Amino acid sequence: MSDAPLEFYFDFNSPYGYVGAHLIDNIAERYDRKTDWYPIQLAAAFKLTGAKPMDQTPIKGDYLMQDSARVCRYYGVTYKHPDVHPFSPTAASRAFYWVKDKDPGQAKGFAMALYTAALANNEDISAPASVARVAASVGIDQKDIMDALDDPAVKQRLIDETDAAIKKGVFGSPFVIADGEPFWGVDRFEILDEWLVTEGF
Amino acid sequence: MSDAPLEFYFDFNSPYGYVGAHLIDNIAERYDRKTDWYPIQLAAAFKLTGAKPMDQTPIKGDYLMQDSARVCRYYGVTYKHPDVHPFSPTAASRAFYWVKDKDPGQAKGFAMALYTAALANNEDISAPASVARVAASVGIDQKDIMDALDDPAVKQRLIDETDAAIKKGVFGSPFVIADGEPFWGVDRFEILDEWLVTEGF
Structure with missing residues (x-):
């Protein structure tokens, strides 16, 4: 079995991705694996599928609204469906990659803070200023984030990451790729776990 | 907790429904519950969603092809994606309800034989004669089935059952309704199990 990181794809709108974010690093650790997190613009994949x-x-849709809240309860994750949903995950996702390039560990904490703001605390994280406030709460400089969000390279990065994810077959959230094997949905984490135990089955 | 049967909805094309058919009665038995099986025309729900x-x-689609085979392996269910897929599940589903009205237990065995023919043995079960051959293998008279499949009331029954399922919110396969609570996907059977343990959570 390789020691490549498990690739974890998610959209900040996705309650299932939010639950997955709580679980994925624990699964990886059990097999001495690391994870690499990739927020994407799921809307781009939805256009294709x-x-x-x-x-x-x-x-x-009615079922998914009910089920996503139930899945969060099942895993003990605090959740409130936001008043505005889907919201634009663009600023949050752009900011994530900017932080990740400096400190991947801090970027994960930032992602959890963004998810919690949006999906537990009903905060609108679509505006750059909101993203910067959340960044400040995890020790990232607000002005640096605001400047980064104006940078064309930071904007392009999210487009490129989303395109690359779709090329790899990512179409939902959460989506994990482990040694090339794709797993869609937090409900596939049990099978992912078995896959890692058995090195494929 | 009620003692109403767990309602189990499925489409004969669905590998996930096929896995669900292997599991649902064991889950129900653990909680002294019965099951009531309902094959439906998923294509009618797909038109709405x-x-x-x-x-x-x-x-x-590429993912689901890979995943459905993997889920079958995970649960130890023999599976081969049929050469012709999706196929018409109409004759099989009509015949199921005709058998179910006489003997619900035999109807489940018949459904498993139909599923196995289609999804393990690559047999085309779209034609009435094929359905009748499978029926014979579980002790049902071939001519009786062929006559039933010409009966307008038998044809209407499947339309009515599919309409009723959609009205209840069924849009996928497998789909379980337990005391009014909906569960879509064989991957929700773990949460269904927890729901039955805790009488809702």
């Missing part, structure tokens, strides 16, 4: 945000899908 | 058969969805 024809999927829609949960709030906008007839019948299935 | 905008979903497509796994074979026809860009990116996501």
Whole structure:
């Protein structure tokens, strides 16, 4: 088995991604693996698969609203469906990569703070200023983040990461790729675990 | 907690429904519950939700092909993706309800034989004659089934059951409703189990 990091893809709108963010590093640690986190613009993948945000899908949407809250309860993760949803995850995702390039560990803590703000505390994290406030709460300089969010290279980075993820077959959140094997959904983490135990089955 | 049966909805095309059919009665028995099985025409629900058969969805379809085979391996269920897929589940589903009205237990065995023919043995079960051959293998008279499949009331029954399922919010396979609580996907059976233990959480 390789020691490459488990690739963890998520969208800041996704309650299932939020639960996955609570779980993925613990799973990886059990097998002495690291993780590499990638926020993406799921809307770009949805354009290709024809999927829609949960709030906008007839019948299935009502179920997903109920199920996502239930899955959070099941895993003991505090959750409140935000008043505005889906919201733009663009600023949060851009800021994440900027932080990650300096300190991947801090970027994970930042991602958890962003997720908690959006999906537990009903804070609108779509605006750069909101993202910068959350950044400050985990020790990142607000002005640095605001400047970074204006940088064309930072903007391009998120486009490139999303494109690269889609090219690898990512279409949902959370999505894990372990040694090339894809796992979609927090409900596949049990099978991911078995995959890591058995080195493929 | 009620003693109403767990409602188990599935489509004969669905490998996840096939795995669910192997598991659902064991889960129910653990809690002294019965199950009531309902094959449906998932295509009718897909028209409302905008979903497509796994074979026809860009990116996501490739994943589902790989994942469904992996889920079958994980649960030890023999599976081969049929050469013709999706196939028409209409004759199989109509025949199921006709058998169920006489003997619900035999109908479950019949459903498992149909699933095995289609999803393990690559047999085309779309034609009435194929369904009748499978029926014969579980002790049901072939001619009786062929006659039943010509009966307008038997045809209407499947339309009515599918409509009723969709009205209850069923849009995928497998789909379980337990005391009004919906569970979509074989990956939700763990949470269904917890729900039955705790009488809701």
